[in-house]
Amino acid sequence: MLKKCSDINNCHLTKETFNSLDCNREPYTYRYPEGVFLTVSDRSVLNLDRCPEDLKRLLSYAWELGITMIHMDRDADTDKNLPTYEWEDDHPENRTFFLD
Numbered sequence: 001m002l003k004k005c006s007d008i009n010n011c012h013l014t015k016e017t018f019n020s021l022d023c024n025r026e027p028y029t030y031r032y033p034e035g036v037f038l039t040v041s042d043r044s045v046l047n048l049d050r051c052p053e054d055l056k057r058l059l060s061y062a063w064e065l066g067i068t069m070i071h072m073d074r075d076a077d078t079d080k081n082l083p084t085y086e087w088e089d090d091h092p093e094n095r096t097f098f099l100d
Helices: 014-021 052-064
Strands: 003-007 029-032 035-039 067-073
Touching: 003 052, 052 067
Parallel strands: 003 067
Antiparallel strands: 029 035, 035 067
8 A cells, every 4th residue: 555745845844843753752753963754643543733833734635635745844845725833943963964
């Protein structure tokens, strides 16, 4: 069975929400220096009442499209169907890069 993964920019969540994502609670995430992989759990598993509005909107959009994983990256494109949020202190000099 094939699953859908969305590749979108980190700015589709507020910085506060993005930084609150955790690998130990739903929706589960795996962090890396430029972003996160966010699991999109089944609606019946995830309690949206405990989620911030921006995360609710992102997950609802993923459910509408049948997406099961969201790859968020600071260099990915934005999606015109989702709001974006400013990350005021996210300047290039504050970013971490992998070095070979």
